[in-house]
Amino acid sequence: MNISYKIAVFLIITSVSLQAQNIDISFDGENWYHEFQNKYKAHLYNAPYSLKSETPHFLWKPIGLGGSLLFDGYSTYMEIENVKIPNTFDISFWIAPRAFDNAIDNKLAAIIDYASKKDAIGFKVGLIKHGQLVVQYGMGNDVKRFMNDQLFVQKNVWNFVNVIQDSQTLRVLLNGKELLNEPLDSLIINKQFDGSDYVLTIGRNSDASGFGDKFKFNMVNGILDDISIRPLNDSSKKKIDLDSRIEQDITKYLRLDYTKFDDEFRPRYHAIAPAHWMNEPHAPLYYNGKYHLFYQHNPFGPYWGQIHWGHWVSDDMVNWKHADIALAPEKGELDPDGIWSGSAYVGPNDTPMLFYTAGNDAKAENQYTAIAIPEDKSDKNLIAWKKTEIIVDKPSEYLHNEFRDPFVFKIDAMYYMIVGSGIAKKGGTAVLFESENAKNWNYLHPFYQTDIKKYPYMGGVWELPVFLPLPTKEGKSTNKYVFMVLPLRDAADVEVFYWIGSFDKKNKKFIPDQEDPSLLDYGDFGFTGQSGLVDPKTNRSIIFSIAQGKFGTVDTYDMGWAHNAGLPINLWLGKNNKLNFAPIKELNSLREKPIINCDNCEISKLKNDLKNVAGDQLEIILEFKAGKDKQGIIVRKSKNGNPQGMIYYDPTTDSVVFDKIQDNPERKFTALKAPISKQEDIKLHIFLDKSMIEIYINDEVSITDRIYFTDTDAKYLELIGFENDLKLNKFYVWPMKSIDWSYVESSK
Numbered sequence: 001m002n003i004s005y006k007i008a009v010f011l012i013i014t015s016v017s018l019q020a021q022n023i024d025i026s027f028d029g030e031n032w033y034h035e036f037q038n039k040y041k042a043h044l045y046n047a048p049y050s051l052k053s054e055t056p057h058f059l060w061k062p063i064g065l066g067g068s069l070l071f072d073g074y075s076t077y078m079e080i081e082n083v084k085i086p087n088t089f090d091i092s093f094w095i096a097p098r099a100f101d102n103a104i105d106n107k108l109a110a111i112i113d114y115a116s117k118k119d120a121i122g123f124k125v126g127l128i129k130h131g132q133l134v135v136q137y138g139m140g141n142d143v144k145r146f147m148n149d150q151l152f153v154q155k156n157v158w159n160f161v162n163v164i165q166d167s168q169t170l171r172v173l174l175n176g177k178e179l180l181n182e183p184l185d186s187l188i189i190n191k192q193f194d195g196s197d198y199v200l201t202i203g204r205n206s207d208a209s210g211f212g213d214k215f216k217f218n219m220v221n222g223i224l225d226d227i228s229i230r231p232l233n234d235s236s237k238k239k240i241d242l243d244s245r246i247e248q249d250i251t252k253y254l255r256l257d258y259t260k261f262d263d264e265f266r267p268r269y270h271a272i273a274p275a276h277w278m279n280e281p282h283a284p285l286y287y288n289g290k291y292h293l294f295y296q297h298n299p300f301g302p303y304w305g306q307i308h309w310g311h312w313v314s315d316d317m318v319n320w321k322h323a324d325i326a327l328a329p330e331k332g333e334l335d336p337d338g339i340w341s342g343s344a345y346v347g348p349n350d351t352p353m354l355f356y357t358a359g360n361d362a363k364a365e366n367q368y369t370a371i372a373i374p375e376d377k378s379d380k381n382l383i384a385w386k387k388t389e390i391i392v393d394k395p396s397e398y399l400h401n402e403f404r405d406p407f408v409f410k411i412d413a414m415y416y417m418i419v420g421s422g423i424a425k426k427g428g429t430a431v432l433f434e435s436e437n438a439k440n441w442n443y444l445h446p447f448y449q450t451d452i453k454k455y456p457y458m459g460g461v462w463e464l465p466v467f468l469p470l471p472t473k474e475g476k477s478t479n480k481y482v483f484m485v486l487p488l489r490d491a492a493d494v495e496v497f498y499w500i501g502s503f504d505k506k507n508k509k510f511i512p513d514q515e516d517p518s519l520l521d522y523g524d525f526g527f528t529g530q531s532g533l534v535d536p537k538t539n540r541s542i543i544f545s546i547a548q549g550k551f552g553t554v555d556t557y558d559m560g561w562a563h564n565a566g567l568p569i570n571l572w573l574g575k576n577n578k579l580n581f582a583p584i585k586e587l588n589s590l591r592e593k594p595i596i597n598c599d600n601c602e603i604s605k606l607k608n609d610l611k612n613v614a615g616d617q618l619e620i621i622l623e624f625k626a627g628k629d630k631q632g633i634i635v636r637k638s639k640n641g642n643p644q645g646m647i648y649y650d651p652t653t654d655s656v657v658f659d660k661i662q663d664n665p666e667r668k669f670t671a672l673k674a675p676i677s678k679q680e681d682i683k684l685h686i687f688l689d690k691s692m693i694e695i696y697i698n699d700e701v702s703i704t705d706r707i708y709f710t711d712t713d714a715k716y717l718e719l720i721g722f723e724n725d726l727k728l729n730k731f732y733v734w735p736m737k738s739i740d741w742s743y744v745e746s747s748k
Helices: 030-039 186-192 242-246 585-590 603-612
Strands: 023-025 041-045 059-061 068-072 077-081 089-097 109-116 121-127 133-139 142-146 159-165 169-174 177-183 198-202 221-231 276-287 290-298 308-314 320-327 338-347 351-359 367-374 385-392 404-411 414-423 427-435 442-449 461-469 481-488 497-504 509-512 527-534 541-547 569-573 579-583 596-602 617-625 631-637 644-650 655-661 672-675 681-689 692-697 701-706 716-720 727-735
Touching: 030 041, 089 109, 109 221, 121 186, 133 169, 133 186, 159 242, 276 338, 276 351, 276 541, 290 320, 290 338, 320 351, 320 385, 338 527, 351 385, 351 404, 404 461, 414 442, 427 481, 442 509, 461 527, 461 541, 481 509, 481 527, 541 701, 579 681, 579 692, 596 603, 603 716, 603 727, 617 631, 631 681, 644 681, 644 716, 655 692, 655 701, 672 701
Parallel strands: 276 527, 338 404, 427 461
Antiparallel strands: 023 221, 041 077, 059 068, 068 221, 077 198, 089 159, 089 221, 109 121, 109 198, 121 133, 133 142, 159 169, 169 177, 276 290, 290 308, 308 320, 338 351, 351 367, 367 385, 404 414, 414 427, 414 461, 427 442, 461 481, 481 497, 497 509, 527 541, 541 569, 569 579, 596 727, 617 681, 617 727, 631 644, 631 716, 644 655, 655 672, 681 692, 692 701
């Protein structure tokens, strides 16, 4: 850990031999911590949640007796040196977890870790999968654990833990009830506490696994308070009021804090997790006047792992609110090892249904489809969900452990489900099932396959299959559908590919209009993770995506977040049965007073006006007649021209190009090119949102990418080309409002 993340006060140690002592860690805020530093040689670590400062940003909470500290799951922990714990002791603490570590490498998420680095011995109290409480003694490679099937702490509430060790026995009490009483070998006791060079670590395993220089697993994710370590039978131990503390509602104190970040890269009007990691949004749903969108989420930190379902709620698919986590891995046979992508559908009896990929590594096939339904359908925000059962296992003909991302749709009176998978030597496919009630499913056959030899870039496995009807732009039904997949494995080009075609009701297969798959977005892994729904209010087919972070050297540990959603996209059937798409019209509600607003615009005047226009949170529409030279617009330009982003039509290649000038870029960058059909008029529809850039071209292709410019003045606009032109067809520039984020509560 870099020294810049430490707050340290060093004491002069006058005694070579440390005496056992009482240790009270109350976590009562900054003032308490400064006093604590004056008594112990202590270091408290935390990420800054900033790219501008290295100062740790501690999450002190005004809850508990005098206050407490929220451990964020990936960066918060404390180390105390020159501490002596007696070999008979009474340890107690309060913990309110918000998520459970996955016991990576079978290691504890240590709450208390007392270890001798020199002698490789130690004592730990912590959690393994699903909140099971464990007391562990270690002597080199020899580890002894004490636990049982009753010792599980609960999430989102206070748990009071008391660990008592005398000369012969280990006892563990949870909320005042003794749940473990085991004899101890005297050798264990004597050996554990006879070492030297001990460090007491709070909130992280001192032997944590991880990756890179910073990211570590096996850490506490939740609130800790009032840690007490005392010699056994110490008379100064305080009396604990269990009942009133356990009954406290601490939900709001455990929620991820979306207000803490300090960087210029975090988007403001794109949907984004409150903190930490997200990848694909999925399972869009409209029910009882509200839109719901879920997303793959790691509540432990800004890295992939321990996936849950995050949840947003909205009235318009634009202004989202955070909801509490909808689904999490849980103890049992259903989904102990993962909650991966899926879809949503309002099924029989007007019941919203979440179809998700459940994971259990103990099964022969570790992925299958399960269902969750609301605990209370009258709650408009659908905060709480209950899991029901496994409904679909992988048929034997498909690849081992490659069966995920169910997508449900309905044609006539029949429900259908396609699940991403692959067949050995034949490539990726979607597995088709049918049902009359959306609960009991029958396997049919592969929904569609390509020739893997002809199209090797379509990969050995398909993820995230989506099948949606394509109405006209006016909303009239057609007999055409779009089928989208994300190829994976082998020689896959991991992008969103699609076909337009029809559904053969007799043979129950997808029939494409043409064999060649088409690429939706040309951002080179910028727009992925597709999901979709038919909006029942408007009959539009709408898709959602993850806008990949492409962070490169940008430090997500310091930032505290990773990735965001792309804008919702409306799909329709265009001329010649081609796919057309554009951001939904509801985004217009974010527009503020236009900076530039003209039709049949005089270019000379525009160029002069643009000298005073700047912004990194904009919507831009530029329409012009294609000429013989490159034409377009520069965005995010600094006053000296470096850095800048360039978007222009190149008539020599009939493509729109996004390119950048940037010293010391965060990643290797090659100009992105989106081919378009040859036509006279060019329309560029551009969305800038801090690091986000989305470019929609003639409603037929797009480019999604990132701009990580650190220059504070890199916000200017300038036209490219048009030297021989007098007018532009259209040019609009709107500043865009930010989403006014908050958390929703249960609402009836």
